[in-house]
Amino acid sequence: xxxxxxxxxxxxxxxxxxxxxMCCKLMEVEELEKPRATWCAKCxxxxxxxxxxxxxxxxxxxxxxxxxxxxxxxxxxxxxAKFLVNYEERARRIAIHVDPDRPDAWRKEPFLGQLxxxxxxxxxxxxxxxxxxxPRASIVLPDRVKELGQVRDDxxxxxxxxxxxxxxxxIEPDDPRGDPQAARSPD
Numbered sequence: 001x002x003x004x005x006x007x008x009x010x011x012x013x014x015x016x017x018x019x020x021x022m023c024c025k026l027m028e029v030e031e032l033e034k035p036r037a038t039w040c041a042k043c044x045x046x047x048x049x050x051x052x053x054x055x056x057x058x059x060x061x062x063x064x065x066x067x068x069x070x071x072x073x074x075x076x077x078x079x080x081a082k083f084l085v086n087y088e089e090r091a092r093r094i095a096i097h098v099d100p101d102r103p104d105a106w107r108k109e110p111f112l113g114q115l116x117x118x119x120x121x122x123x124x125x126x127x128x129x130x131x132x133x134x135p136r137a138s139i140v141l142p143d144r145v146k147e148l149g150q151v152r153d154d155x156x157x158x159x160x161x162x163x164x165x166x167x168x169x170x171i172e173p174d175d176p177r178g179d180p181q182a183a184r185s186p187d
Contacts, residue, residue: 011063012070021045022078023062026097027086031056037100037134062086081105083131092127094118100134107145115140123166130157139168
């Protein structure tokens, strides 16, 4: 997956949320002061958004990878997979937001294999694949998973080299190694 794969607003014909409300749990919504990985107070899990007509702009414009990427089959529907795929253009990264009630859902096949494939493609474009399970972050690399542990919203994720091998660390916002353009935790 690359930025060109996920930056398009076009949706896959015939796909819809169809009862899936995982984004209402997994994504942060600043306008509602809703943190990530917690159910939105405006979500009725059996009916969906209770303020649908007046929902915030962030909710109106959000479409997960399942709705945008035709090659992701039904297994990738967030309600079934227990995670959702999102492209964070500002950070140049593919973000997987995982249901904390199913923290290892993304580690199963075909998911982990596809994430490793995306990781290799993203690296060629200067990006990466990150998995968020609440405040815990993991970076998926083509040959391994780098556990970052808990990453605060104000911390930066920095790419490093360990003996020529690509690596990542979380650093404090005032760390001199930090680049103002570096990716912070999710939007």
